[in-house]
Amino acid sequence: MPQLGFGVWQVPDAEAERAVGTALEAGYRSIDTAAVYGNEKGTGRAVAASGLPREELFVTTKLWNGPKQTWGRDAVLRAFDDSLAKLGLDHVDLYLIHWPRPMRDDFVAIWKTFEEIAASGRAKAVGVSNFRPQDLDRIAAVSALVPAVNQVELHPLHPQAALRAEHAARGIVTEAWSPLGQGKELLTLPAVTAIAEAHGRSAAQVVLRWHLQHGNVVIPKSVTPARIRENLDVFGFELDAAEMAALDALGEGAAGRRIGPDPAEFD
Numbered sequence: 001m002p003q004l005g006f007g008v009w010q011v012p013d014a015e016a017e018r019a020v021g022t023a024l025e026a027g028y029r030s031i032d033t034a035a036v037y038g039n040e041k042g043t044g045r046a047v048a049a050s051g052l053p054r055e056e057l058f059v060t061t062k063l064w065n066g067p068k069q070t071w072g073r074d075a076v077l078r079a080f081d082d083s084l085a086k087l088g089l090d091h092v093d094l095y096l097i098h099w100p101r102p103m104r105d106d107f108v109a110i111w112k113t114f115e116e117i118a119a120s121g122r123a124k125a126v127g128v129s130n131f132r133p134q135d136l137d138r139i140a141a142v143s144a145l146v147p148a149v150n151q152v153e154l155h156p157l158h159p160q161a162a163l164r165a166e167h168a169a170r171g172i173v174t175e176a177w178s179p180l181g182q183g184k185e186l187l188t189l190p191a192v193t194a195i196a197e198a199h200g201r202s203a204a205q206v207v208l209r210w211h212l213q214h215g216n217v218v219i220p221k222s223v224t225p226a227r228i229r230e231n232l233d234v235f236g237f238e239l240d241a242a243e244m245a246a247l248d249a250l251g252e253g254a255a256g257r258r259i260g261p262d263p264a265e266f267d
C-alpha cells in the first residue's frame with residue numbers, strides 16, 4: 001500500500017474524474033473513496049482514462065453501513081458488488097467497514113462477510129475505519145483475519161498515540177483521515193508555519209512529513225492541481241527530532257481535538 005494516497009471525500013462525482021485524473025498524472029497511485037462519497041463512478045472513469053496498469057494502482061472503497069437498513073450478509077455483498085460496478089473494476093485493493101456504529105452491534109457480523117469477500121479475491125485486503133480498541137477486540141475474538149488497516153481521524157491536533165501503539169501491537173496499518181486537519185486551523189499554527197518557513201516548504205507539506213515520519217499512511221484531499229502536486233512532493237526533505245517533538249506537542253493538553261465525529265457516538 002503506498003504510504004501517500006489521494007482522498008476524494010466531498011468531491012462531487014462530476015469533479016472526481018478530473019481531480020483523480022490530475023492526481024494520477026501527478027504520480028499518486030493510491031485513491032481513497034467510499035460508497036457514501038457518491039464519486040465511485042467518477043473515480044472509476046479517471047482510473048480507466050489513466051491507462052495505468054491495474055496492478056500499479058491501489059484503490060480503496062468503503063461499505064456504507066449506514067442507517068435505515070440491517071447490514072446482513074446479502075446487503076453487504078450487494079453493496080460491495082455495487083461499489084465494484086460503479087468503479088468499473090473487478091477488484092479493489094482494500095475494502096473498509098466505514099464506521100463501527102457500536103450502538104447497532106452489527107460490525108462483527110459484517111466482518112464475517114468481509115472474510116468471504118477477502119477469500120473471493122475481489123478485495124485484496126479488508127480493513128476497518130473509525131474502530132476503537134474495544135471494537136478491534138470484538139473482531140479478534142471471532143476472526144483470525146486481522147484488519148489490514150484502521151483508517152481513523154489523525155493529525156497533529158488529534159495524534160492518536162495510544163491507538164497507533166495498539167495498531168502496531170496488532171499488526172494493523174494506521175491510516176490517517178483528514179491528515180491536514182481539513183486544511184483549517186492546523187495549517188495556520190505558528191508551530192507549523194515556523195517549521196515550514198525553515199524548510200522553504202508549505203505548512204501542508206510539513207504536516208504530511210510529520211505523518212510519514214510517524215509511519216502513518218496519509219490520503220490528503222484537494223481539487224486544486226497545484227496543491228495536489230504539492231501534497232505529493234514531500235519526499236525531498238526531513239523533519240529533525242526537535243521539529244517532530246514540536247508538532248507532537250500540538251496534540252497535548254487541549255488536544256484530543258477531533259474535527260470529525262466520535263466513533264463511540266456516530267450513527
Ligand code: NAD
Pocket residue numbers: 006007008009010032033098129130151152176177178179180181182183184187202204205219220221222223227228230231260
Ligand atoms: P484533509 O485533511 O485531507 O484536508 C483537505 C482540505 O485541506 C482541502 O479541502 C483543502 O481545503 C485543504 N488543503 C489540501 N491541500 C492543501 C495544501 N497543500 N495547502 C493548503 N490547504 C490544503 O481532509 P479530508 O478530505 O477530510 O481527509 C482526507 C481524506 O480522508 C478524505 O478525502 C477521505 O478520503 C478520507 N476520510 C475518511 C473518513 C472516514 O470516516 N474514513 C472521514 C474523513 C475523511
